[in-house]
Amino acid sequence: MLLGCIPVIAVAITLQILMLYVFPPSIPAAGVPSLPAWGIYLFGVSLAGTLAMAWLGTMLAEVFDGRADFDAAMAGVSLVLVPWALARIIAPVPWLGWLAIALVGWGGWVLYQAYGICLRLHGGRLGHLFACVMGTLLIMLAVGWQLRDLIPGAAPAMRMGRLWLI
DSSP: OHHHHHHHHHHHHHHHHHHHHHSOOSSOGGGSOOHHHHHHHHHHHHHHHHHHHHHHHHHHHTTTTOOOOHHHHHHHHHHHHHHHHHHHHHTTSGGGHHHHHHHHHHHHHHHHHHHHHHTTOOSOHHHHHHHHHHHHHHHHHHHHHHHGGGSTTOSGGGOOTTGGGO
């Protein structure tokens, strides 16, 4: 199931990099990331987020009276990758920001439903989803922090806002 997620991540990252050049950010040129570094950074953080979401869903399933099955959790996460990848792609477009927010919300709803079905959660589905999302965000922050040197402007000597967190 993991190999099915990698093409979706790769397409989303490629299109997001292209959108960076179509709609350049309003930051100094020294802070604009280079294509290979930005791609490696996004791929590392996205893959870490995907694996973390599935792993945390599996580990927390038994706590919430479900069944621990990594393949089932990965199937649930795979369903969500498409709307979240679309949201990531259209977020830089000025007139489509509201649609990106709607896609993220819809992806959260799909994940809520998918985890309930795939992991057979009987109760506490919202608590399970909240714990998985918060843990995933912490893991993605840790991976992003380690990879921040790939992005110009993200080093502590020349930090350009929150660019390394994107």
